[in-house]
Amino acid sequence: MRISTHIDETIDLLKSAMNADKNFDIIRRIITVGGRRSCMFFVDGFVKDEVMEKVMEFYYAITPEDLPEDSHGFCKDFVPYVEVGLEGDVDKIITNILSGQLCLFIDGYDQCIAMDIRTYPTRGVDEPEQDKVLRGSRDGFVETLVFNTALIRRRIRDPKLSMEIFSVGTASKTDVVVCSMDGRCDPDFLAELKRRIQAIQVDSLTMNQQSLAECLYPHKWYNPFPKFKYSERPDTAAASVLEGNIVVLVDNSPACMILPTSLFDIVEEADDYYFPPITGTYLRLSRLMVAALTFLITPTFLLFMQNPQWLPEWLTFTLPTDPIYVPFIVQLLILEFAIDGLRLAALNTPSMLTTALSVVAAIVLGDFAVSSGWFNKEPLLYMAFVSIASYSQPSFELGYALKFMRMLALVLTFFFDLYGYIAGIVILLLAISLNKTISGKSYLYPLFPFHWKAFKKLFIRNRLRGGYHL
Structure with missing residues (x-):
């Protein structure tokens, strides 16, 4: 369903779809942009007040003569912000608003201008309590997904690092990011993992990673040995990606999932x-x-x-x-x-x-x-x-x-x-x-199948040459 070019119809549609009259935190602000009636929808507490002030000051300065005829021209010439997009589908617009974006609707335009000026309540990237090291980095993942991806990007400055985002849950629409290194990870397993994530049919990921883990690997629940390795350390996640593993990040969770994981991967620690x-x-x-x-x-x-x-x-x-x-x-x-x-x-x-x-x-x-x-x-x-x-x-x-x-x-x-x-x-x-990793391979690799060089590394920490393995 597309939005209407008539601003009043669009406002009534969004008010009804999001129960804006009932929800105090869904804010709609009627303004005039270039002589046209306009409206901004956003969630209170998600937008940055300082950026909002500057953006609105810029909009108020637009004259009717300067206003373009379509949203593409407006977005190109009159939006003084970096993260901007156009959207006309009502369902996607509602998801964007509830995710924290600001959506601007201008009378006569068939698309809204979505600006990602959100800021989530978050804590500092301090060292995690349960994953400490005696020596090394003192930062850790937090509950904000964008911060976590940035902590990995900070350590891997390579264009081959891929971070693909998915939305899981019909109600929660939780953001899930799959981090991998092109040319190093198993492409078949990566494709299968993405297919499983896209095929998940749940209402919400209530318990974040645990809910996702049970959806990805629903079998053999009676075997207590873990199929996933969790870490709150970005250095461990970056090292795992460089070693050819896949890291899965879930929004609102301060830990990552490392796949695939064998028994010997789980017992390793950063202090080694x-x-x-x-x-x-x-x-x-x-x-x-x-x-x-x-x-x-x-x-x-x-x-x-x-x-x-x-x-x-x-x-x-x-x-x-x-x-x-x-x-x-x-x-x-x-x-x-x-x-x-x-x-x-x-x-x-x-x-x-x-x-x-x-x-x-x-x-x-x-x-x-x-x-x-x-x-x-x-x-x-x-x-x-x-x-x-x-x-x-x-x-x-x-x-x-x-x-x-x-x-x-x-x-x-x-x-x-x-x-x-x-x-x-x-x-x-x-x-x-008898346990298997999520990729279907042996849980005891490199013992079964036997690989001497990798098996020796399980017990003897070799000198590092050009990289490290966690």
């Missing part, structure tokens, strides 16, 4: 590359070892507590000396849930009280739990290690995947002893090996 090779190698190996220990330590402890005769003599000191009133399997499972409960409590605790309450919880609850007989010291020690060590992983999704597998291994070990312990490890390996 901000330090010399020997230090980066040590950090990487330490993180991999800690990840393995977070899965194995409590099932192994339970196995030996059920079979103390298997313990070598030099490890007999690990056997509990206090009376056991509650079975170890119950203690360990209660602690698994209790740790998550404390995490949730910390998220909802006012920041000024977080440290004090954490100390109180650690001292009072820990001491009371042991003295009351509910818990022994050994399960508390091992679960404390697991709780702290889980933060060594940059991916929360991977941490919870290991947690679910650890709890399954605990239950199997309790019921089936050594066979259950082995079954828990086998199920973990099967869940990883």
